[in-house]
Amino acid sequence: MNDHSSKQYDTELETIRSKVLLMGGIVETQFNEAMAVFRTGNMDRAERVIAEDGNVNQLEVQLDDACSHLIVRRQPTANDLRTVMATIKVITDLERIGDEAAKIARVGRDMHARGSLIMNNYDMLRSISTAAGDMLHDALDAFARLDGAQALRLIDQDDVVDLEFNTITRNLITFMMEDPRTISTALDTLWVAKAIERIGDHAKNIAEYVIYVVEGKDIRHTRQYTPQEAP
Template structure:
C-alpha cells in the first residue's frame, strides 16, 4: 500500500510538472505568433508585451527546473520514469530559448519600424518560414502532450524544409544588398529575424526528438532517423 501510494504521488507530481511545461509551451507559442504580428505591422505596445513575457518564461524555467530536481532527489526515478524527467528538463530549456528568440524578433521589429524602413517587403520574405515554424512548434508541443512518438518522428523532417527556406531567404537578401546598398540595414534586420525563426524551428525539432527518447528510449539527436514504416493493418 505504501508503494502504491508513493507511485500515485509520484505520478501526480510528474503530471503537475508536465502541465506547467505545456503552459510554458503555450506562452512561447503565443510569443512567437505575436512577435510575427509585430514584424508584419508596426505595433510597439504589442512588441513590448512580447518582450515582457520573456520574464514570465524565464521564471517558469527556474521553477520547473527546481521541481524536476526535487522530483529526482525525492523519488529517484529509474528507467522510463527517469527518461521522462530528463527529457522534460531539456524541453524546458528549449522552450526558454524559443521565448528568447521571439523576444529578439519583437526587438528587431521595433527597431525596423522605428526607422521607417520600407525598402523591402520584409514580412512577405519570411512569411513561408514563419508559417512552417509555427506549425512545427505547435505540432511538437502536441506530440509532447500526448507522448506520440510516431507524430514526433514525422515532424523531424520538417526542420530540413525550414533550413532550406532560410538559406533561400539569405541568398535573396544578399542579392538585394549587393544591388542596392540602401537596403543593407533593413535587409540585415530581416535576416536576423529569419535566423531567429530558423532557430525556433531547431528547438521545436529538439522537442520532437525528446518525445522519441521518452517513448522509444532512443536518442536520435545528430542522426537521420528512418522514416516510420507504413501501417498496413486494416
Template structure:
C-alpha cells in the same frame, strides 16, 4: 501499499510538471505569434509586450527546473521514469530558448520602426518560414502532450524544409543588398528575424526528439534516424 502510494504520487507530480510545461509552451507560442504580428504590422507596443512577457517564461523555466530537481531527490526515479524527467528538463530549456528567439524578433521590429527601415517588404520575405516554424512548434507540443513518437518523427523531417527556406531567404536578401545598397540595413534586420525563426524550428525539432527518447528510449540527436525509420510501422 507504501510502494503503490509512492508510485501514484510520483505520477501525480509528473503530470503536474507536464501540465506546467504545456502552459509554458502555450506562452512561447503566443510570444512567437505576437512577435510576428508586430513584425508584420510594425506595432512597437506589441513588440515591447513580447519582450516584457519573456519574464514570465523565464520564471516558469526556473520554477520547473526546481520542481524537477526536487522530484528526482524525493522520488529517486529510475529507468523510464528518470528518462522522462530528464527529457522534460531539456524540453523546458528549449521552450525558454524559443521565447528568447521570439524576443529577438520583437526587439528587431522595434529597432526597424525607430529607424524607419521599411524599404523592402520584410514580412513577406519570412512569411512562409514563419508559418512553417509556428506549425512545427504547435505540433511538437502536441506530440509531447500525447507522447506521440510517430508524429514527433514526422516533425524532425520537417526541420530540413525550414532550413531550406532559410537558405532561400538568405540568397534573396543578398541579391537585394547587391542590387540596391539602400536595402542593406533592413535586409540584415530581416535576415536576423529569419535566423531567429529558423532557430525556433530547431528547438521544435529538439522537443520532438525528446518525445521519441521518452517513448522509445532512443537518443536520436545528431543521427539520421528520421530518414531511416519506417513511419508506417
C-alpha cells in the same frame, strides 16, 4: 517505488507536465505576436512580447527546480527517469524559443521606429514563419500526448525550414549587392529569419525528446532513424 509513492510521483510529474505545456502555450503566443510586431510595428505588442520573456524565464527556473526535487524525492528509474530528464530539456528549449521571439519583437519594433520598409520583408518571411510555427505547435502536441509517430514526422519538417532559410539568405544577399541602401534592413530581416530557423531547431529538439521518452532511443545528431513500430 511502492504503489503509494508511485501514485504521488505520477501526480507530481503530471503537474509539472501541465505547467510545461502552459509554458509552451506562452512561447507559442510570443512567437505569433512577435511576427505580428515585425509586420505592423505595434509598440504595445512588442513590449508585451519582450515583457513576457521575463515570465518565461521565471517558469524555466521554477520547473527546473520542481524536476530536480522530484528526482531527489522519488528517485525515478528507467522510463520514469527518462521522462523527467527529457522534460528538463524541453523546458530549456522552450525558454530559448521565448528568447528568439523577444529578439524578433525587438527587431520589428526598431525597424518600424526607423521608418524601414517592412511589408515586403514580412512577405519574404511568411512561409518560414508558418513552417516553424507549425513545427512548434505539433511538437507541443506530440509532447502532450507522447506521440512518437507525430514527433518523427515533425523532425522531417526541419529540412523545409532550413531550405527556406537558405533561400531567404540568398535573396537578401542579392538585394544588398544590387542596392546598398537596403543593407541595414536586409541584415535585420536576415537576423529575424535566423531567429525563426532557430525556433524550428528547438521544436525539432522537443520532438526528439518525445521519441527518447517513448522508445528509449536518443536520435539526436542522426540523419536516419527507423521507429520500433510503424506509425
